[in-house]
Amino acid sequence: MEVTHLAVDQIIKAFLFILFAFFSVFLTLVLFFYFSRKKIVKIAVEKKNQELHYQKEILQSVIQTQEDERMRIAQDLHDDISSKLNVVSLNTHLLKTPNLSEAEYAEIIDNIVTLTKKALENSRRIAHDLLPPVFEKFGLHAAIEELVLEFSSAKNVQIEYVNDLDFSSLETNKQLHIFRILQELLNNSIRHGKSTNISITFVSKNKQNTCFYSDNGVGFKTNFGNQKRGIGMQNIESRINFLGGYINVQSEIDKGVQIEFNF
Template sequence: MISFFISLQTNNSDTDFLWIIVSSVMMLLLMSLSLVLFFFISRRKIIQKEVEKQQLTLDHQKEMIHSGIETQEEERKRIAQDLHDDISSKLNVVSLNAQYLLEENLTKEEQHQMLQQVLQITNGTLETSRKIAHNLLPPILDKFGLGAAVDEICEEYDNSKKVSVRFSNQYQENFLTSQQELHLFRVVQELLNNSLKHGKATEISLSITTNEQNLTLRYVDNGKGFDTQNETLKKGLGLRNIDTRLDLLNGNVAYNSSVGNGFKATITL
């Protein structure tokens, strides 16, 4: 009887031990499965985030390319309009006067008057051609750099008596390449044009400073201002064009404006 009890107790102990081993193995399997699932889900989320990030990058690049194309088309339209309205029309008048001089019997006084008119129109056409070429690539920018070019355009706006423009030039010569200087000069042109055309500003202040690593451009006007959250309005104001050029320069811009409180822009390269 005693031996049977001992045998039964021994069997129970073996069974318990076996269950412990089986339970431990099951727990290890469950933990392993949980770790695999956790790794799989985490990896999937990481891959999804990377895909979303790449998609955002592609969308941004597409937007910048589209905006760049729009900028080019706008510049082409402006140049074509200038050529058609100013140069073509004036050359047509010169052509008509030349034909009239050849076909009609005119007195010397009439010939002299018409030649004077042709000369006057020709000089005006040359001046228009010079302005168009100046807008395409300002000679002073090519010869003397960004600081001198911005100073000149600010002086031109200031001399118009429509707006007072103050420019503080602390630009280190050759800090940017000639192509980069052209992009930043176009940004300044766009800002000035917006202040007069849309903001109706009467006072503008502009400064460019450089240190060993960064260039900072600060721009302020006292115009009407606008809602910076309105994306459609920002596009109409040409700010998308500015963003495109600054993207090419690896630059950042912060706009600060509200209706009735003027406009500020801080650009960092």
Template sequence: MAQLEQQVARRLTRFYILALTVLAVLALSGLLFIRQTLNDHDDDSRVVNVAGRQRMLSQRLTKLALLQTTEIPTPDTASFTALLNTWSQIQRQLRDGTLRMEKDYLVRKSRRIDQMLAQIEPVFQSMYQNLVRINTASTTPEEKKAALQAVLQAEPLFLEQMNAIVFQFDQESFERVRALERIEWVLTIATLLTLLIEGLLIFRPVVKHTKDVIRKLTESDEALRQTNAQLNMANYDLENANRQLVITQRELLWATEEKYRLQMAEEKIRSAGLLEGQEEERRRFARELHDGIGQMLTGLKLHAEKLKAVPFAEPKHRERFEELCNLIYDVIQTTRQTSHNLMPSVLNDFGLGAALQFLAEQTTRSSGIPVTYEGETEGKRLTPAQEIGLYRIAQEALNNAMKHAEARQIIIRWQHDGNSPTLTVEDDGKGFVQKAAPEKDGLPQPTHGLENMRTRARLLNGELTIASKRKKGTKVTVCLTDTRNA
């Protein structure tokens, strides 16, 4: 029997590891596809922006050529030669397939775009040569006028064809994003199929094996009942039977107590693992927000700030651009705030006292409710698990006070004296009457917020007490009884 159980366990373990490996590969493949597409989309966006800028430069060069030929004074201080060189250089880089700016951007061109760039090349060369002729000091006024006439004739065709090229770039970029969506669907379906196979090949055998074990236990229990009945019917010595019964009762009591201790230890380990998994997921999300989306938003902000020096054709365009910059800044601030709420860096760097003080100041700024911190900000550090557990309890208590208590003032106290540090969150809100937890099937069911705080305190070898009265406020206290074994 033991050998059979080991064979079943090994087989199920292999299937489980294989299923997890497939899921991990599918997840990593999806992330790599998304990362590659984001990088390609960034290049595509830059290319579309630069291609659209070519139209603006051609119009500006035409205007400057017209003003220079007619000798009309203009407040535009831009260098005609610099603009002409920039316009020519970008057009050549679009044709060659690489934009060389703050970094190299790949111009991914289809056969259609290559044909369109080849088609626009004669028009571009005509405009460029005539603009060079206008900018040459030795050119006579009549030659400049003739060159200007050629530029004016070629400019509408250049703008029309350049518009078509920009739209084609944008369309092809959109098609590549759609292709990624299709790949993501394929990966999602593959993941669901893997989960289905895992359920059929792993969980069903486990359930079947469990049923067999329960059946054998039931049969064994029935055999035990029959044996007891036979023993009761026998004419044994009453004193020996009583003595045996007492021994059996003691063993049963010890087994029950041991089972209860094992259940409590298992529940504590499960809760600790769940909370640790939650904290690890929060750390991962915080890193993703800060290092991924935060960096991209910062880059977007820098690109937007570079465009502030570009003149706008209409004031409303400037106003919309300023609104866009403000929106980008608000998104960056919101992202930073979310990342900090998930995993505050000040907790790891400076300890629980500094983190609680920062939490109080941040809550005061965001909610308008005065939150006061009383306690030391430097001193002996606790273990990382104790600090994050106490910090989460303070967060939950503070959140409850702001959401439900309608408090006018909240106080956070932190005392770290010897081996019994104490955390207190007190408010002057409306308070509440503590009720028994709701029951289901005769068992108490905890409420999430208060039970989370109690669970964290229990895992830290601490005690959580809540004192609250109607219109008298609420006081939440956590006292760690032994910080050395937490």
């Protein structure tokens, strides 16, 4: 009988001890979380703020580019299409003038034909600038080949383009992002870098679609510090974000630019 009493006593004691231990651990944890919560929340808030700031920057650059693009298209339409169609319209009205001589009639018709032809050429060029037809018809690879050809024939630059990838499995809008990235990189290499040699290589690296881009231009300090990156580079970053890839830009003054991005 006494033995059972002792055992019950010990069980109760052990139970109380475990309860106490649990309670202590629980209390310690609560205290720990309570005191470290502020710090964690602060870090999280800072991180969130940084992310928001980054998103805001990207959004602003996207909006800015859209506005610039709209302005450029509006200008092109106004200068190269509307103005010509206006004169065509004027000339067409002139045809209604009574008693036109044959020479006058021929001149007016001539004007109309020339101006319509120019307006047509310009509208083709504007459409081509917006989206090269070769891109829609033959995809990214052909569009890059054409881009490279256009750049190397118009500017004093040698461009080597090597591609080991099959772009056809990529969605069209992803292909377009890659095309726009290369357009911006090429523009930068020529405008800022004054490059004479550029290399573009697409390969599979660790099963990732990767592009290596380099130029032999004047280079620049990649550590911008307080200096703002241009909209061009910000746009490239947001496009890479969209592609779910990453980009690494390496450059030094007089050492050209080496860029690697994947998608």
